[in-house]
Amino acid sequence: MARVLYEKRNRIGYITLNRPDALNALDDELNSELWAVWEDFAKDESVDVGIITGAGKAFCSGADLKTFIPKWEKGNMLDVRRNVPTGIGGGITRGQHSITKPIIAAINGHAIGGGFELALACDIRIASEKAKFGVFEVRYGLHQGDGGIVRLVAIAGLAAALELTLTGREVAAEEAYRLHLVTKVVPHENLMEIAEQYASMIMNNSQQAIRSAKETILDVVGRTLDDALRIETLNAYSSLGDFSEARERLSRFYSKAKDKKKL
Numbered sequence: 001m002a003r004v005l006y007e008k009r010n011r012i013g014y015i016t017l018n019r020p021d022a023l024n025a026l027d028d029e030l031n032s033e034l035w036a037v038w039e040d041f042a043k044d045e046s047v048d049v050g051i052i053t054g055a056g057k058a059f060c061s062g063a064d065l066k067t068f069i070p071k072w073e074k075g076n077m078l079d080v081r082r083n084v085p086t087g088i089g090g091g092i093t094r095g096q097h098s099i100t101k102p103i104i105a106a107i108n109g110h111a112i113g114g115g116f117e118l119a120l121a122c123d124i125r126i127a128s129e130k131a132k133f134g135v136f137e138v139r140y141g142l143h144q145g146d147g148g149i150v151r152l153v154a155i156a157g158l159a160a161a162l163e164l165t166l167t168g169r170e171v172a173a174e175e176a177y178r179l180h181l182v183t184k185v186v187p188h189e190n191l192m193e194i195a196e197q198y199a200s201m202i203m204n205n206s207q208q209a210i211r212s213a214k215e216t217i218l219d220v221v222g223r224t225l226d227d228a229l230r231i232e233t234l235n236a237y238s239s240l241g242d243f244s245e246a247r248e249r250l251s252r253f254y255s256k257a258k259d260k261k262k263l
Helices: 028-043 065-073 077-082 091-097 115-121 148-156 158-165 175-178 187-203 208-221 225-238 242-263
Strands: 004-009 012-017 050-054 103-107 110-112 124-127 130-136 170-171 184-186
Touching: 004 028, 012 028, 012 187, 012 242, 028 091, 050 115, 050 187, 065 225, 091 115, 103 115, 103 187, 110 115, 115 130, 115 148, 124 175, 124 187, 170 175, 175 184
Parallel strands: 012 050, 050 103, 103 124, 110 130, 124 184
Antiparallel strands: 004 012, 130 170
């Protein structure tokens, strides 16, 4: 049985983590399948937006410790860290971080540990009222490894990142919203419908502009103001290309404005 289901409909790529009996825990097979999905999603011009969710009651419960602990016990974790090539990091979320197409997380249940990190790596996070979040790594003597600390600080701020990481406590959906961890909390039965509404709003815009804007936003985080402004300006002009799409959209805008004045 496939551990990741991938379906394409109406220019949306639907990605479903599919280990419901294990609360969609991440093992080697799921990670490998998910990486392959990200590669396909990034290259396929028939899809513009991705929506990722979990099968069953959970979004993702994080690393499957039953499979990873025996592997970790065979080697020195410090040696593993030292051997990570320069410039490479983020684990499985690295595959989605480099994608300029927007990715929406439809968080249907628990997003814990690596599952929380997976959600944080998405661009928009829509949470079911039943969703729960937590940095549980510290409970087991572990450390976030898929961008969990980096993105948590960027999204929620230093104080919240420290408190959540050091306590390892569980966070309900409404508190997650107050901490800016999720974009919106919705009734459980409306989760996918609202995620699709967000996807539709995105797809109504210029995809060329959308992808350039996302790339710029991710690139300027943590930079000095001057450096960030330089990158934004360069990307703004380079994204225009031959200006044909912008010209067409502006022409439609002005035509509608003229028609309104006539009324």
